[in-house]
Amino acid sequence: MEIKVFFFGILGDIAKTGFKHYRNITSFHDLEHRIEDDYPEFVHYTYRIAVNNEITDEKPDLKDGDQVALMPPFSGG
Amino acid sequence: MSENILIEGPVSQAVILNGLDGFNQYPDAGGISIFIGKVRNDVVSGKYVQAIEYSAYEALVIKEAEKIFSSVKEEFPEVKLIKVFHSVGIVNAGEISMAAIVAAIHRDQAMQACKKIVELVKVKLPIWKKEIYTDLTYMWKQDNLA
Numbered sequence: 678m679e680i681k682v683f684f685f686g687i688l689g690d691i692a693k694t695g696f697k698h699y700r701n702i703t704s705f706h707d708l709e710h711r712i713e714d715d716y717p718e719f720v721h722y723t724y725r726i727a728v729n730n731e732i733t734d735e736k737p738d739l740k741d742g743d744q745v746a747l748m749p750p751f752s753g754g
Numbered sequence: 755m756s757e758n759i760l761i762e763g764p765v766s767q768a769v770i771l772n773g774l775d776g777f778n779q780y781p782d783a784g785g786i787s788i789f790i791g792k793v794r795n796d797v798v799s800g801k802y803v804q805a806i807e808y809s810a811y812e813a814l815v816i817k818e819a820e821k822i823f824s825s826v827k828e829e830f831p832e833v834k835l836i837k838v839f840h841s842v843g844i845v846n847a848g849e850i851s852m853a854a855i856v857a858a859i860h861r862d863q864a865m866q867a868c869k870k871i872v873e874l875v876k877v878k879l880p881i882w883k884k885e886i887y888t889d890l891t892y893m894w895k896q897d898n899l900a
Binding site: 683685686687689690727730731732746748749750751752753754 | 791808809810811813814817818840851852872875876877878879880881882883894895896
């Protein structure tokens with residue numbers, strides 16, 4: 678399946694892009710590994726996940742076309 | 755209610771004053787509390803903050819703001835209307851980056867609810883800030899832990 682991943686805050690800086698398409702993804706676990714391979718520096722940061730504009734604290738079951746956002750701690754205000 | 759939360763650049767006085775317009779339709783609301791947040795010219799490790807650049811996950815900001823507004827209205831049942839404005843993009847030191855306006859039947863709930871809104875906005879809305887210093891270096895701030 679194909680997943681579009683958005684990188685917010687400092688993660689976007691590290692990735693040097695706001696989003697990236699990942700193809701042939703088999704699971705969320707697989708996606709995590711692919712992201713870690715691309716951006717090993719991410720391991721130094723905490724972030725929450727949103728899938729299709731819904732924040733989740735679980736490892737989500739992904740389906741083709743899902744949009745996943747990686748969100749470091751918020752700092753508005 | 756929350757579709758106009760994000761404002762490109764600083765939140766102008768005009769935006770805040772226009773935001774007050776809708777409050778006329780609640781004649782039973784006797785108290786309106788307003789919070790205005792500005793970018794401080796802090797000194798960080800000897801560097802002066804020149805500006806803050808805000809970025810946001812817009813679709814989720816709108817969704818989460820609705821949840822915040824609902825929870826605050828539940829906690830403070832006298833609240834009649836809530837409006838929040840938050841900057842995205844560059845806001846220079848001294849300029850306004852956030853405003854919250856809350857109307858309630860009595861002042862106590864208006865002020866308490868306004869304080870609660872501001873606290874929740876800081877920890878619940880997917881907004882990020884980057885401090886830009888006068889030497890044009892920058893640092894991401896990650897200080898609002900939910």
